[in-house]
Amino acid sequence: xDLGIQGKRALVLGAxxxxxxxxxxxxxxxxxxxxxxxxxxTTLDQIRDALAALASGRVESHVCSLASADGVAGLxxxxxxxxxGIDILVNITSGPPSGSLLAVDGxxxxxxxxxxxxxxxxxxxxxxxxxRKNKWGRILTSTSSGxxxxxxNLGISNALRSSLVGWSKTLAxxxxxxxxxxxxxxxxxxxxxxxxxxxxxxAECQNKPVEEIVRASVASIPAGRYGRPDEFANVATFLVSExxxxxxxxxxxxxxxxxxxx
Numbered sequence: 511x512d513l514g515i516q517g518k519r520a521l522v523l524g525a526x527x528x529x530x531x532x533x534x535x536x537x538x539x540x541x542x543x544x545x546x547x548x549x550x551x552t553t554l555d556q557i558r559d560a561l562a563a564l565a566s567g568r569v570e571s572h573v574c575s576l577a578s579a580d581g582v583a584g585l586x587x588x589x590x591x592x593x594x595g596i597d598i599l600v601n602i603t604s605g606p607p608s609g610s611l612l613a614v615d616g617x618x619x620x621x622x623x624x625x626x627x628x629x630x631x632x633x634x635x636x637x638x639x640x641x642r643k644n645k646w647g648r649i650l651t652s653t654s655s656g657x658x659x660x661x662x663n664l665g666i667s668n669a670l671r672s673s674l675v676g677w678s679k680t681l682a683x684x685x686x687x688x689x690x691x692x693x694x695x696x697x698x699x700x701x702x703x704x705x706x707x708x709x710x711x712x713a714e715c716q717n718k719p720v721e722e723i724v725r726a727s728v729a730s731i732p733a734g735r736y737g738r739p740d741e742f743a744n745v746a747t748f749l750v751s752e753x754x755x756x757x758x759x760x761x762x763x764x765x766x767x768x769x770x771x772x
Contacts, residue, residue, distance in 0.1 A: 514752025524602030528702030682759035698765025733766030
């Protein structure tokens with residue numbers, strides 16, 4: 511199937527992480543021009559060089575932090591200067607610290623909101639006008655299974671990522687007539703370093719071996735295993751493709767059946 515995104519300009523946030531790098535790789539394989547954004551220069555450079563050696567499209571990168579307005583504005587400026595605009599925006603942000611909501615103070619809420627939520631709002635506002643003008647655009651935001659089935663000990667993530675769902679659904683209705691789709695992708699237990707850290711944190715919190723935590727987690731997934739980053743990336747790539755032009759305002763799970771709600 512030709513996904514129709516050859517030559518499209520894609521910006522992938524969190525491109526240095528497991529999910530982001532997998533999505534960037536899948537987009538590059540479809541011959542899109544890919545712009546990588548992340549905070550770890552060494553990792554980002556490695557991914558950029560690997561993709562540049564394999565892909566036929568342009569691959570560029572920029573190191574930045576989404577935790578500040580200046581970092582977001584700087585990223586938008588660089589992308590617009592180098593690529594002239596963006597057709598595909600994949601929003602993936604770092605996960606917040608785990609722990610009880612009872613221990614979260616106002617300063618932490620503000621910091622996490624700025625990095626996980628406000629940064630997405632502001633960056634999208636900078637890049638969206640070009641999509642609307644060209645009458646083609648894709649905005650895909652990765653959240654967490656916690657937006658549908660709250661995850662114990664991840665209250666910050668459950669709360670803030672849920673706000674992205676409401677924003678995406680509202681925005682989808684406002685830009686659909688311009689052939690711009692806005693969707694949410696919901697990863698379940700995809701095997702990344704982030705999931706490994708959460709399993710380790712759960713083991714320490716419950717005073718259990720991490721292997722026991724993993725076994726229990728896997729047992730709760732009907733598919734009987736953690737997902738692979740490339741499985742997540744395949745769905746993400748389809749959702750930002752020409753083939754998915756009539757899918758907007760939707761929330762799509764990649765969870766192996768983990769979420770119990772219909």
